[in-house]
Amino acid sequence: MLAEGALAAGCRFFAGYPITPASEIYEVMMRELPERGGLALSAPDEISSLCYCVGASLRGVKAMTATSGPGWALMIETAQYALMAEIPVIVALVQRLGPSTGGATQGAQGDVWLAEFSISGGYTLPVFSPSNATESFELAVHAFNWSERLRTPVLLLSDKEVGMTTEVVDEEALQIPGLTNRKMASNKADYFPFEAAESEEVPTFAAVGGEIKATFTGSAHDKQGRLRKNSPQVIEVLQRLQRKIEAHADEMEMVRPDLDPDANCLLISYGVTARASRQAVSEMRSQGLRISFLQILSLFPIPRRWLDRAASGVETVFVAEENLTGQYCAVLTPYLSGKKIFGINRIGGMITPRDIAGAMKGVMV
Numbered sequence: 001m002l003a004e005g006a007l008a009a010g011c012r013f014f015a016g017y018p019i020t021p022a023s024e025i026y027e028v029m030m031r032e033l034p035e036r037g038g039l040a041l042s043a044p045d046e047i048s049s050l051c052y053c054v055g056a057s058l059r060g061v062k063a064m065t066a067t068s069g070p071g072w073a074l075m076i077e078t079a080q081y082a083l084m085a086e087i088p089v090i091v092a093l094v095q096r097l098g099p100s101t102g103g104a105t106q107g108a109q110g111d112v113w114l115a116e117f118s119i120s121g122g123y124t125l126p127v128f129s130p131s132n133a134t135e136s137f138e139l140a141v142h143a144f145n146w147s148e149r150l151r152t153p154v155l156l157l158s159d160k161e162v163g164m165t166t167e168v169v170d171e172e173a174l175q176i177p178g179l180t181n182r183k184m185a186s187n188k189a190d191y192f193p194f195e196a197a198e199s200e201e202v203p204t205f206a207a208v209g210g211e212i213k214a215t216f217t218g219s220a221h222d223k224q225g226r227l228r229k230n231s232p233q234v235i236e237v238l239q240r241l242q243r244k245i246e247a248h249a250d251e252m253e254m255v256r257p258d259l260d261p262d263a264n265c266l267l268i269s270y271g272v273t274a275r276a277s278r279q280a281v282s283e284m285r286s287q288g289l290r291i292s293f294l295q296i297l298s299l300f301p302i303p304r305r306w307l308d309r310a311a312s313g314v315e316t317v318f319v320a321e322e323n324l325t326g327q328y329c330a331v332l333t334p335y336l337s338g339k340k341i342f343g344i345n346r347i348g349g350m351i352t353p354r355d356i357a358g359a360m361k362g363v364m365v
Helices: 002-008 023-032 046-058 069-084 112-116 133-150 160-164 232-246 271-286 304-311 327-335 353-364
Strands: 013-016 039-042 063-067 089-095 153-159 255-258 265-269 291-296 298-300 316-321 340-345
Touching: 002 023, 002 063, 002 089, 002 133, 013 023, 013 046, 023 039, 023 063, 023 160, 046 063, 046 069, 046 089, 063 069, 069 089, 069 112, 069 153, 089 133, 089 160, 112 153, 112 298, 112 327, 133 153, 133 160, 153 160, 153 271, 160 271, 255 271, 255 304, 265 271, 265 304, 265 353, 271 291, 271 316, 271 353, 291 304, 304 327, 316 327, 316 353, 327 340, 340 353
Parallel strands: 013 039, 013 063, 063 089, 089 153, 265 291, 265 316, 316 340
Antiparallel strands: 255 291
8 A cells, every 4th residue: 555655646656676575565566657657667776776766756756666674774875865965755664673684574663763863964854654554555645745845855664564464445535635746946047956945945846857957966065056065055055954854843743642631651652563552552441541642653753742742741651662672762752851761662573462551551550
């Protein structure tokens, strides 16, 4: 369904290299995209996959690739170029057990840090994380819309269980927002490829090979795209790369809240573990326990407003995720000042509702 969401969002170019557990996306795009007027290429490796997509996007085409942790590690240099040159592109990152080649057929949620903190300078990459097939479809559309609107790479951070589980989807109930396309330049005179009207917005786009001369460089540059070192204009361009994300962080927030105003504890989760978390909360409530639950769909930028709202009035926060060290828990901790924070973690297998309920009761009792 992630591939179907990409197609619905207007994706017309896909390049990929088969890698478990992202190969299902590769298969669907190879089969369906040519029939819908697009182009799907089998690349010789993961680096080439993202480079091909960046090239297609430079021509003004919506583009996506799909990979897993080892492939994303190889793509990071190209992702940094796309961020620096403000090139819209989507990477579907379907997580598996790591590190290194890890367990190709074993699920995990261990690429949160690798996904978000891969950019030199600490720039924010928008990251969306679905927990089921329906969310995979809908978040794919949102990812393309934000990538186009903000001219930035966007990650769809899925996992093996979500990516390879067969589910029934009510197509009529799918939420398909209006589609967004990047704003195109129309004036050839004095066009500056990196000049935006506001410090928190993006420049208009001129496709490579079109009538307007377009410059796309990964080196430090001024508004004309000329290589410069630490000039005020270069610093202004670099600052805008982050400001344009921060300025729209509230709009990007996507969560599925299930809050109890009288709860004294909050459970947070994402991806496949959110499904187990929701069931655990339901079972614990049936036993008379007061618990709030927040499933986060937009991992980054951190959904500060919803996080503050969900944590208001509670003393204890639990974060359930399928990795060893509690990666997202560590990210959220600075924003949960004054709360008692506990991670619920496991590797080598999914976290069950019983695991979650047991860990929470052990602290609550």
